[in-house]
Amino acid sequence: MSAQTQGRLAGKVSLVTGGASGIGEATVGAFVEQGARVVIADVRADAARSVAKELGGPDVAIGVGMDVSVEKDVAAGFDAGVEAFGCIDVAFLNAGILGASGPISQTRVEDWDRTLDVLVKGPFLGIKHAARVMEPLGRGAIVLTSSIAGLAGGIGSHAYTTAKTAVVGLTQSAASELCHFGIRVNAVAPGTVPTNMTVPPGDEAMGQRVRDMIAASSPLGIAGSPRDVADAVVYLSSDEARYVSGVTIAVDAGYLAGGTKGQFHKGEGHMTTGIAGDN
Numbered sequence: 389m390s391a392q393t394q395g396r397l398a399g400k401v402s403l404v405t406g407g408a409s410g411i412g413e414a415t416v417g418a419f420v421e422q423g424a425r426v427v428i429a430d431v432r433a434d435a436a437r438s439v440a441k442e443l444g445g446p447d448v449a450i451g452v453g454m455d456v457s458v459e460k461d462v463a464a465g466f467d468a469g470v471e472a473f474g475c476i477d478v479a480f481l482n483a484g485i486l487g488a489s490g491p492i493s494q495t496r497v498e499d500w501d502r503t504l505d506v507l508v509k510g511p512f513l514g515i516k517h518a519a520r521v522m523e524p525l526g527r528g529a530i531v532l533t534s535s536i537a538g539l540a541g542g543i544g545s546h547a548y549t550t551a552k553t554a555v556v557g558l559t560q561s562a563a564s565e566l567c568h569f570g571i572r573v574n575a576v577a578p579g580t581v582p583t584n585m586t587v588p589p590g591d592e593a594m595g596q597r598v599r600d601m602i603a604a605s606s607p608l609g610i611a612g613s614p615r616d617v618a619d620a621v622v623y624l625s626s627d628e629a630r631y632v633s634g635v636t637i638a639v640d641a642g643y644l645a646g647g648t649k650g651q652f653h654k655g656e657g658h659m660t661t662g663i664a665g666d667n
């Protein structure tokens with residue numbers, strides 16, 4: 389197999405779950421641009437294979453079917469990557485669903501369980517099998533997808549918020565063990581960016597309204613894209629981040645930093661005006 393020698397991920401082999409769409413697909417593209425070969429793992433096997441074909445086929449990318457909540461699928465996906473490319477250096481554990489929604493009093497247990505199966509058991513199984521293939525190499529980078537909903541309440545549903553908060557804890561916990569094998573574990577916490585998850589395909593007028601709302605909620609005044617998240621994942625996956633492990637990076641245009649509430653800094657609050665009791 390030919391390996392690219394140019395780029396920030398030159399020569400590395402990566403596996404991306406949920407790689408057939410949205411943030412995962414954008415990251416797969418960015419990885420290939422930066423010289424990595426990619427295993428695109430998705431529950432939609434045909435879509436994963438078709439993205440792999442578009443990227444240039446088996447010298448560069450292969451697509452595999454994988455339900456991240458099923459251990460034999462996850463194990464087989466990592467094994468397929470090792471067989472095709474010799475090793476896995478980078479695992480981006482990103483597959484996700486919105487899952488259970490609505491008031492907690494009406495949340496069905498089956499929906500809660502499925503949400504946590506995909507969003508928490510999935511990353512656990514991904515880390516487990518990434519560790520299996522990375523530990524003997526003594527190197528590796530694992531990146532998980534949390535969410536701003538994992539860093540503050542009231543942004544996502546109860547199950548989604550719980551799951552994405554668990555991802556932050558799992559990132560720290562796994563980092564604390566796997567550092568002894570030279571493996572770094574980090575997460576990204578995206579703000580809202582347009583993907584099939586946030587802008588369901590089919591109704592173009594509705595889709596445009598949602599895209600406009602997403603752009604309007606950006607404190608920086610620019611609409612975020614899956615590529616903005618992918619660029620952070622490239623950094624965390626590359627040797628530029630060799631001294632970074634256990635962190636969750638918000639990629640949210642400053643939303644969680646209070647970017648939508650910046651009135652203080654426009655002279656409307658006591659921190660700026662110095663007037664006691666002005667809060």
Ligand SMILES: NC(=O)c1ccc[n+]([C@@H]2O[C@H](COP(=O)([O-])OP(=O)(O)OC[C@H]3O[C@@H](n4cnc5c(N)ncnc54)[C@H](O)[C@@H]3O)[C@@H](O)[C@H]2O)c1
Nearest residue numbers: 406409410411431455456483484535578580581583584585
């Ligand atoms: N889009 C956003 O605004 C946003 C914000 C914060 C976090 N996230 C997170 O980003 C990740 C990617 O979401 P996206 O927005 O790109 O959505 P998306 O729907 O475009 O992509 C998700 C991908 O995951 C795949 N998938 C779903 N269930 C799976 C399973 N059980 N096993 C394997 N693959 C599965 C889907 O087929 C799809 O290709 C998710 O973890 C999501 O929670 C998204």
